[in-house]
Amino acid sequence: MGRAASPRPGENQAPTMADVAERAGVSAMTVSRALKEGSRVSKATREKIMAAVNELGYVLDQSAGSLSSRKTGFVAAIVPSINNSNFADTARGITDELESTGLQLLLGYTDYTVEKEERLIEAMLRRRPEGIILTGGAHTDRARRLLESAGIPVVETWELPAKPIDQVVGFSNEEAMGLLVKTLARKGYRKFGYIGGTTSRDTRGSQRREGFVRAIEELGLPPGRLVSFGVPPISIEQGGQAVVSMLERWPDTEAVLCVSDLSAFGALMECKRRGMRVPQDIAIAGFGDYEVAAFCHPGITTVNVDCYGIGREAARRLIQLIRGGEKQRGQEIVLTSYRIVEREST
Amino acid sequence: MGRAASPRPGENQAPTMADVAERAGVSAMTVSRALKEGSRVSKATREKIMAAVNELGYVLDQSAGSLSSRKTGFVAAIVPSINNSNFADTARGITDELESTGLQLLLGYTDYTVEKEERLIEAMLRRRPEGIILTGGAHTDRARRLLESAGIPVVETWELPAKPIDQVVGFSNEEAMGLLVKTLARKGYRKFGYIGGTTSRDTRGSQRREGFVRAIEELGLPPGRLVSFGVPPISIEQGGQAVVSMLERWPDTEAVLCVSDLSAFGALMECKRRGMRVPQDIAIAGFGDYEVAAFCHPGITTVNVDCYGIGREAARRLIQLIRGGEKQRGQEIVLTSYRIVEREST
DNA sequence: GTTAGATATGTTATCGATATCACATCGATC
DNA sequence: GATCGATGTGATATCGATAACATATCTAAC
Secondary structure, eight states, X not given: OHHXXXXXXXXSSOOOHHHHHHHHTSOHHHHHHHXXXXXXXXXXXXXXXXXXXXXXXXXXXXXXXXXXXXXXXXXXXXESOSSSHHHHHHHHHHHHHHHTTTOEEEEEEOTTOHHHHHHHHXXXXXXXXXXXXXXXXXXXXXXXXXXXXXXXXEEEXXXXXXXXXXXXXXXXXXXXXHHHHHHHHHTTOOSEEEEEOSSSSSHHHHHHHHHHHHHXXXXXXXXXXXXXXXXXXXXXXXXXXXXXHHHHHOTTXXXXXXXXXXXXXXXXXXXXXXXXXXXXXXXXXXXXOOHHHHHSSSOOBEEEEOHHXXXXXXXXXXXXXXXXXXXXXXXXXXXXOEEEEOOTTO | OHHHHSXXXXXXXXXXXXXHHHHHTSOHHHHHHHTSTTOOOOHXXXXXXXXXXXXXXXXXXXXXHHHHHSOOOEEEEEESOSSSHHHHHHHHHHHHHHHTTTOEEEEEEOTTOHHHHHHHHHHHHTTXXXXXXXXXXXXXXXXXXXXXXXXXXXXXXXXXXXXXXXXXXXXXXXXXXXXXXXXXXXXXXXXEEEEEXXXXXXXXXXXXXXXXXXXXXXXXXXXXXXXXXXXXXXXXXXXXXXXXXXXXXXXXXXXXXXXXXXXXXXXXXXXXXXXXXXXXXXEXXXXXXXXXXXXXXXXXXXXXXXXXXXXXXXXXXXXXXXXXGGGOOOOOEEEOOEEEEOOTTO
8 A cells, every 4th residue: 555655666665575586686486585595596696686685674574474385483382480480491491492493482471370371372373383382281171172273283391281282291290299208208307398379370389289298198207287378489588488387387397398499498598587597497498499599508409300401302392293294293291300409408 | 275175175274264254154354353353343243253263263363464464463572581580570571561452572582692682683573573672782783774674663671772773761780880889888898899790792791890890980999809700691600609709819808799689699608608797797789689689698789670660661662652653753761760779788 | 419307497376364445234314 | 305424244455475386497418
C-alpha cells in the first residue's frame, strides 16, 4: 500500500530480496541461495550479491522465509523462572547447544504454575517452533493435547514424569533427596527436619519432600519434622524464617534439609546471626549446588545437579529429532547425573 | 506439496484457517477476525468458529499472519548474561511489562562481547522485531548501522551511553560508584581498594572503576589500589582470590569495593575463612544489591540498582513508541534510581 | 567433437494469514 | 418509506521469501 503509492518502490520501505536481486542483476532466487549456506552460487555472483546486500543494508526476513520453507528455525523452552540460577543454567545449556545450528530460542517463564504454562505453550505454538523443551511433567490437560497435536518433538526435563509426553531428560528428585538423607544419617544425624514451600506448585519441591519422608521411614529414624514456609520458590529470606520456626517447634533438630540451596543459605545465615554453630549445634543442607553454597562460610552440603547438562542434552535430543525427520525413534528417557557434595555445614 | 498429493487435504497436515472456515461454514477472513480481539463478529458466528477451532485443535500461525500484517509481535532484548540475577531481573521486568500487550520476547546473551552482540542483533532483526532493548552503549559499527536502518525503536539500558542510538533507560555507573566511595569516606575509611575484572569488555564494570578512581581523587585520598582479576563477569570464587592478592600487596587496605556483589561476597567469605573480622579488620562493599548481599552474614553494603524497573521502563517506552506509530517523539533519556544500602560489612 | 553429468541460474507457484474494498443487512430517523 | 450509518461477512490481492522444476552453461571423458 504505502509502497504502491510511492513512485519509487523501496524508497522508504526496508529493502526486500527483490531489491537486492535487481541491484545485483540476478533473480531473487539466486539471492536467496547466496544467503543460505551450502547452496551453490558462483563466487562472482555471490560477491555481487553481497555487495548489493551491504549497500542496501538488507537483512533477510525469516518470517517470510519460514512461511515458504515451512521451517521456522525456532525452538521453544519453558522454565519455571529465569531468576533462578539453576534454570538459568539450563537455559544457557540450551542456547549453547543451539548456537551452531541456526535454531533460535523462544524462552518463557511459568512462575511455577501450570495455567501460565498452558498459556505460554499456546503462545509459542503460534510461532510454530520445531521442537519444545518443558520443565517437569505436570501440565494441564489442554496443554498436553496442544503438545500432542503439534506434531513436534517434546522434551520434558528436570524430573522423571510418570506419564511422559515424549522425550525425557532428567533425574529423580525423590531419589536424590533420599540419597542426601542417607548420606547424613550415615554421619550419625537422627533428628531430621525439612524446609520447603507451602504448595505443590513446585512439583520438584514436592518430590524432594516425598523423597525425604520416604528415606526417613526406610531408615527407621524418628519421623521427619516438616516446615512449610512461603510460596515456592522460597527465597533466602524465607529459608531464614523457616529455620526459626523449625527451631521453635523442635529445638532438638539435628539436621535441616532444605528444598534448595537458597533457603539453606538463608537458614544458615540466620543460625549464624543467632550465634549458633553450624554444624555443631545444627547441620544444614540444601539442594542444587548453587554457587553461593560452595563459597559461603561454612560451605553448604548439597546435591549437585547437572543443570547446564540438562539443557544441553535436552537441546541435543531435540536437534537430533528435528534433523532426523521421519526416522524419529520412539520415546526415550535420559537420566542425568547428580551427586552429594559434602561441605562444612554438615 | 505433500498436501496436494494427499486426496483429502488437511488429513495429516496441521489444520489451517481455511480448514476452520470450512468447518464453521464461514470465510477464512471471518475466522481471522474471530480470533483477533476487538473485531466485530456476531456472537453466533464466533461460537461456531470457536467450536471448529477446538474440534480441529487449530492454533493460529503467527508467522503467516505477521507477513501479511507486517507486524511480527516480537520485541528483542539483548543482555550480557542471563546467569546473572541483575540481568535476569531486567529480563523479567521486560517480560512482565510485555505480558498484557501480546508482544513476545526474543532474548539473547552477548557473553559481554560486542562481536556476539552484533551477531545476535542481526539474528534478531531477521525476525523483524518491532523494537529492541540493548544493554549498554558499546556496539560495533556494523551493529549501529544495522540498528539505525532497521527503522524500529531502540532502547539502551543500564548505562548512559555517550552517543545514544535512540532511547535510553539507565543510570551513571560512574556516579553510583563514586557515591559509594564518598559514603564510605564519610565513615572514615581512607585507604581504598577496588576489585574488578581484567578487561573492558564489561563496560559497566569499567565505568564503575573510573567512578572509583575519580571519587578518590576528588576527595584527595591516597590513590586507590586496583586489583584486576578474571574475565568479567567475575565470580564469587574470583572475588575471594582477588581479595587475597589485594591483601598481599596492600595489607593495610581499609575498605575494598567490588565491581559486583558476587565478587564482594566471595571476598567477604574468604576474609572470614582467614579469620579476619569484617568490617573491623577490613570493610567490604559490592554493587548491585543481589539477594545474597542482603542475607549473608554480615550483610554487604552495596549499591541498589532498580534492575527490574529498568526492564519495565525500557519495555514501557518501547511499547509506547511501537503503538504510537508516527508520532514518535525524539530521543529521550530516562534516569533510573540507585541508592547506597549500608549494611554491617562497612 | 560430441555427450553425459555437474553446476549455475531463472520461472512459477505457493506457504497461511490479513488489509482492503465491496456488499448485504438492519435499525433508526425524518 | 426512503435514506443513512452502523454492523457483519465475503472476495481478492498481497506480504517476502523458498520449493520445485526448467533451462542454460560448463567440464570432462571418450
